[in-house]
Amino acid sequence: MDPQHHQPNEDKNGGANGNLLCRQTSTRWNPTTDQIRILKELYYIKGVRSPNGAEIQQISARLRKYGKIEGKNVFYWFQNHKARERQKKSLTKDGHMHRRTACNPVDYYSYKYSNRSSYASSSAKTGAVTVGHTDSLGYASVTIQDKNSCDCSAPADGRNGAARGQMTNIKYGSGADIKSQSSSYAVSGHEQEAAANIETLP
Amino acid sequence: MDPQHHQPNEDKNGGANGNLLCRQTSTRWNPTTDQIRILKELYYIKGVRSPNGAEIQQISARLRKYGKIEGKNVFYWFQNHKARERQKKSLTKDGHMHRRTACNPVDYYSYKYSNRSSYASSSAKTGAVTVGHTDSLGYASVTIQDKNSCDCSAPADGRNGAARGQMTNIKYGSGADIKSQSSSYAVSGHEQEAAANIETLP
DNA sequence: ACGATATGAATGAATG
DNA sequence: CATTCATTCATATCGT
Numbered sequence: 001m002d003p004q005h006h007q008p009n010e011d012k013n014g015g016a017n018g019n020l021l022c023r024q025t026s027t028r029w030n031p032t033t034d035q036i037r038i039l040k041e042l043y044y045i046k047g048v049r050s051p052n053g054a055e056i057q058q059i060s061a062r063l064r065k066y067g068k069i070e071g072k073n074v075f076y077w078f079q080n081h082k083a084r085e086r087q088k089k090s091l092t093k094d095g096h097m098h099r100r101t102a103c104n105p106v107d108y109y110s111y112k113y114s115n116r117s118s119y120a121s122s123s124a125k126t127g128a129v130t131v132g133h134t135d136s137l138g139y140a141s142v143t144i145q146d147k148n149s150c151d152c153s154a155p156a157d158g159r160n161g162a163a164r165g166q167m168t169n170i171k172y173g174s175g176a177d178i179k180s181q182s183s184s185y186a187v188s189g190h191e192q193e194a195a196a197n198i199e200t201l202p
Numbered sequence: 203m204d205p206q207h208h209q210p211n212e213d214k215n216g217g218a219n220g221n222l223l224c225r226q227t228s229t230r231w232n233p234t235t236d237q238i239r240i241l242k243e244l245y246y247i248k249g250v251r252s253p254n255g256a257e258i259q260q261i262s263a264r265l266r267k268y269g270k271i272e273g274k275n276v277f278y279w280f281q282n283h284k285a286r287e288r289q290k291k292s293l294t295k296d297g298h299m300h301r302r303t304a305c306n307p308v309d310y311y312s313y314k315y316s317n318r319s320s321y322a323s324s325s326a327k328t329g330a331v332t333v334g335h336t337d338s339l340g341y342a343s344v345t346i347q348d349k350n351s352c353d354c355s356a357p358a359d360g361r362n363g364a365a366r367g368q369m370t371n372i373k374y375g376s377g378a379d380i381k382s383q384s385s386s387y388a389v390s391g392h393e394q395e396a397a398a399n400i401e402t403l404p
Numbered sequence: 405a406c407g408a409t410a411t412g413a414a415t416g417a418a419t420g
Numbered sequence: 421c422a423t424t425c426a427t428t429c430a431t432a433t434c435g436t
Contacts, residue, residue, distance in 0.1 A: 071293030
């Protein structure tokens with residue numbers, strides 16, 4: 001993860017688009033380095049995590065100066081960035097660096113990506129209480145995922161109660177609102193160039 | 203999901219379940235194409251948005267012929283579908299003042315059919331409407347809202363938390379469950395409603 | 405070339 | 421309902 005993977009040539013429509021190979025229905029947004037820079041700045045410096053519709057449009061508009069972009073791209077970017085940061089943290093904090101090249105029992109699927117989901121049925125998950133993580137909104141979910149899965153077969157067979165309603169309600173009383181570690185970064189005012197180089201941030 | 207997105211392993215053994223690799227194949231519901239088709243049909247053509255408990259059961263029962271499914275899946279599907287349709291609108295507010303130097307055969311960029319309350323024309327009955335393509339978040343809803351027969355939509359949308367409460371808690375008791383009151387839906391043999399090209403709907 | 409990885413996109417499931 | 425989390429699919433890109 002050190003090597004700042006990805007980061008195509010600086011050329012990618014650098015400026016305000018203009019020429020982007022008319023015809024390449026890449027369908028997939030490919031952020032420019034400037035866009036990435038700004039997004040990370042917003043994420044790490046401003047602390048933006050889950051911008052709402054208005055914010056997204058605002059950000060989107062701003063990034064549009066650096067290349068084609070839509071609101072959904074911004075939305076997904078933050079969504080993914082947060083999720084992956086957490087995932088990474090969760091995995092790292094798990095105590096061991098989980099080396100995928102060995103702990104993969106069987107890949108009962110020809111999934112070419114049998115990685116990153118290696119902790120699926122391990123101990124990491126399973127009713128783990130995930131808490132504490134900086135967040136602009138300061139909330140934390142307690143994911144008490146229990147739900148005895150392992151019920152393969154005979155799914156809708158016996159008209160089980162599921163059909164009648166009641167869907168696994170995990171009614172844990174206290175909502176657990178740990179909002180420690182408030183993200184009080186640079187509330188002083190100017191933080192524009194405060195952070196040295198965002199490029200090297202995670 | 204226009205191109206060929208998503209559509210994992212063809213586990214979608216059309217309803218006859220039979221065997222599904224009792225391998226904890228993800229505890230999460232994986233709708234079959236037929237189920238999706240019907241759901242979209244209900245959503246776009248019938249105008250179903252927030253089915254109540256009884257309706258959910260009916261729909262669920264009907265979809266069960268095409269694969270394992272539970273009431274909560276139907277419930278969530280409608281929830282999500284509606285929510286996302288809205289969200290897209292929220293994120294798509296961006297003015298598309300982009301230009302393309304006249305080299306744009308396929309428009310991977312021409313969605314945006316912002317309608318919403320745009321009572322589709324005057325006499326475009328027959329509910330069979332087909333919107334062109336519709337890229338991911340691009341979105342394009344049909345808003346037929348015709349239902350000139352068989353009113354399957356929620357009754358006044360009474361917001362009676364029935365569905366929710368019933369699903370979220372195990373209190374579906376208190377009598378009066380959803381019996382098998384021959385509903386309005388023709389839960390009969392085959393489907394294949396000759397509707398529109400729902401597959402291409404958002 | 406291929407495989408691993410990073411990351412955009414999509415969507416089921418929850419929670420508030 | 422809106423917001424968020426978790427998982428998974430799809431694909432661009434890079435290392436060997």
